Amino acid sequence: MGIHEKEGVGLCMEDIPYILKGCVPDRYQLNPNRPITPNHPTFISSPSLKDRIHCVAYVLDINSIQDLSSKMVAKLKQIQKEVLKCGTACVLLLTNMDNCSTLPQDNFLNMAKAMTSQSQIMDVSKMLSVPIYNTFMVENYTSEWELDPLKDTQILFVLRQMLRIVDDFLEDMPLEEIESLTASN
Structure with a gap:
């Protein structure tokens, strides 16, 4: 939900x-x-x-970030406040990169270099207090009939980064907390 x-x-x-x-x-x-x-x-x-x-993933359409209502922004900030209070790792996934007019459509690998999209990424990262290094752009499947190895590679890269973030989260967890949480099993 x-x-x-x-x-x-x-x-x-x-x-x-x-x-x-x-x-x-x-x-x-x-x-x-x-x-x-x-x-x-x-x-x-x-x-x-x-x-x-262990990880909260915010999934937002890069094309609708500017259209978020103040109520929605307030809810997102409230959620992030709880995420930070619980010490939970978080990532920001920006989707619909294939529909973003500010990105060079001819070179998916260089899309992160587009200046307009970089400012959008920085704005939403700051808005949610998600570190920029935990913010990822994902070109998603919308109506394709065939798999695209380039998209798959990017999606798998982001998934691997998410797993690394969770691994870091678990490594940084105090030993006493881990022992108390595993003892209740």
Whole structure:
């Protein structure tokens, strides 16, 4: 479930800290109007390390960043505040690069060098407090019938970087916290 600028639609903002900490059980049906509470019968009060969220990925269309409403920006900032408070790793994935008029369409590998897109990337990275080195551009499949090795290579590169970020997150976790989270298994 994604987020939406209207209240009562999309993810309930009160659920986010519980989701990040691993308190929400697998296959729990999220309700946009009613957040989970510690009183819920399936609430995980002592989540283990495997229950926690290790990486949050913000996926945004690069072409619609300027069109984000102030309510949506506020929700994204609220989520990022919770992500930072939980110490969870995060990445920013900017999609629809193939539709971005500011990028050179003839050379996908050099698209990061386009100055206009760089300023957009820096703006959204700053807006969400996601480090620029955790921000990735991904050309996505929209209506292709065949796989494109160039797109696949880029997507796999980004996935590998995400795994490295999570690995760094786990390595930086205090030993006492890891022991307490794995002991609850």
